[in-house]
Amino acid sequence: MKRECFCKWNMSSKNREDAIAELIREFSFQKTTENLLQIALETRELAEPTIVHEGIAMPHCRSILVDDFMIIIGKSDSGIPWPEKTVNIIILFITPVKPSGPSEHMELIKHLAKTLRSGGAEKILSAESPSEAASILKFSYGGNHKDE
Amino acid sequence: MNKELEKLISLHDLDVMISDLANKDISKQEKKLGLSPDSAANELQKMRDELASTIVRKNRDLYEQLAGHYGNAVVPVVNHRCSGCFTQLPTAFFTSQDKNDLVETCPSCGRFIYWCD
Ligand SMILES: [Zn+2]
Numbered sequence: 001m002k003r004e005c006f007c008k009w010n011m012s013s014k015n016r017e018d019a020i021a022e023l024i025r026e027f028s029f030q031k032t033t034e035n036l037l038q039i040a041l042e043t044r045e046l047a048e049p050t051i052v053h054e055g056i057a058m059p060h061c062r063s064i065l066v067d068d069f070m071i072i073i074g075k076s077d078s079g080i081p082w083p084e085k086t087v088n089i090i091i092l093f094i095t096p097v098k099p100s101g102p103s104e105h106m107e108l109i110k111h112l113a114k115t116l117r118s119g120g121a122e123k124i125l126s127a128e129s130p131s132e133a134a135s136i137l138k139f140s141y142g143g144n145h146k147d148e
Numbered sequence: 149m150n151k152e153l154e155k156l157i158s159l160h161d162l163d164v165m166i167s168d169l170a171n172k173d174i175s176k177q178e179k180k181l182g183l184s185p186d187s188a189a190n191e192l193q194k195m196r197d198e199l200a201s202t203i204v205r206k207n208r209d210l211y212e213q214l215a216g217h218y219g220n221a222v223v224p225v226v227n228h229r230c231s232g233c234f235t236q237l238p239t240a241f242f243t244s245q246d247k248n249d250l251v252e253t254c255p256s257c258g259r260f261i262y263w264c265d
Contacts, residue, residue, distance in 0.1 A: 032149045032248075033264075040161045047191035052181040062168060063161045064224060065264070097164055097220070106174045113180040 003108070005071035005139040007130030011080070011090075016045060019080045020059055023072050023092045033065050037094060049082050053121040057087040058112070062095045062105050069108070070094045073124075073133045089124055091137070112137065149248040149262070155203050156211060156251070156260050160222040162196045163215065207251060207260075214259055222260040233257035 006026055013019035020041050024034050041059045044050065052058045057080075071093040079086035091112065095105040116124075120136050127133040134141035168174050169189040178185040200208055214221035223232040228242050235256035247263040254261050 032154070036154060036157055036161070039158055040165070043158075043162060043192065043195055044165060044188070047195065048184055048188040050183060052183065058181065061161060062164050064157065064164075064220075064222060065161075067224075067264070102164075102168050102171055102174060105168065106171065106177060109174060109177040109181070113177050117180065 002138065002140050003069050003071060004142040005073055005134050005137070006142050007133060008072060008074040009130050011074045011076040013076070013080055016049075016057075016080065016082050017042060019074065019076070019090060020045075020092065023074045023090060026072055027070050029065075036065055037061075037063060041092070041094075045082075049084065051082055051085055051087065052091075052112075053116055054085070055079075055087055055125050056089045056091065056116070056121055057082045058091045058093075060091075060093045060095075060109070062097050062102060064097045066094050066096050068096060069104075071108075071139060073130070073137070073139075075127075075130075075133070089133075150251055152204060152207060153248060153251050153260070153262055155199060156207060156222050157262065159196065159199055159203065159211060160215075160220065162192060162199065166192050166196060210253075210258075211260070218257070218259065220259070222262065223254070224264045225261050226264070230254035230257060230259065230261055232259040232261075237261075 008023055008026055011019060011022055013022045021038055024037055040061045040063055044061055045059060050058045074090040076088055079088050095108060115137055123136045124133050127136055131141040166189050169185040175185040211221045223230060229236050232254060233256050252261050253259060
């Protein structure tokens with residue numbers, strides 16, 4: 001699986017809500033879509049903070065508002081409260097709702113679980129560049145969507 | 149976008165999230181990541197019911213009926229077609245200036261429809 005991901009280095013957000021918004025903005029959706037995706041991801045976080053490793057959060061959902069995989073890796077050197085524990089890396093993804101069901105969504109989670117559990121988590125926390133972070137997760141780096 | 153339509157879309161995405169967490173394979177992978185899909189699904193169900201209670205009765209009942217029948221009650225319009233039943237929508241639908249300002253349903257299958265970005 002070689003999916004494309006964006007990266008947002010040096011995130012400025014100081015809390016979970018702002019961090020999710022900061023990353024979603026990188027996808028350049030219209031405002032209403034941004035808001036609805038924010039609600040979906042935040043609701044999931046309220047049900048259970050998606051901390052998948054010390055220092056790493058993974059907000060994710062499927063939504064009828066996207067028609068392709070939207071993946072972004074965010075990094076904050078100072079850390080973002082999530083909200084009880086601080087995270088430095090955020091792997092956010094939104095996958096489409098397809099008639100074929102959730103198998104592709106499941107494959108992506110499986111891929112990430114396998115990669116993070118086999119040393120990827122430690123590696124991505126010390127990744128020095130967006131392209132390095134993307135390659136650790138075996139994604140192709142699609143750039144820093146807005147800034148490059 | 150019409151606020152009621154936004155709620156219907158959110159309700160749909162929440163239902164997808166809950167059904168994903170109940171999916172055996174997804175649940176297994178979420179557990180491998182250290183997450184707790186079962187308790188998350190329970191919490192989401194409460195939030196789902198809370199959201200549903202704020203939706204106008206008529207729309208809520210129709211949503212439940214459509215979701216029960218088709219598995220999905222809200223679909224995007226793609227290339228002037230309802231993406232649920234693929235029926236071409238009447239011209240009046242896509243020439244309208246106020247797309248998404250009203251809660252509309254597909255004249256063929258009855259699903260709630262919305263226009264994407
Ligand atoms: Zn239809």
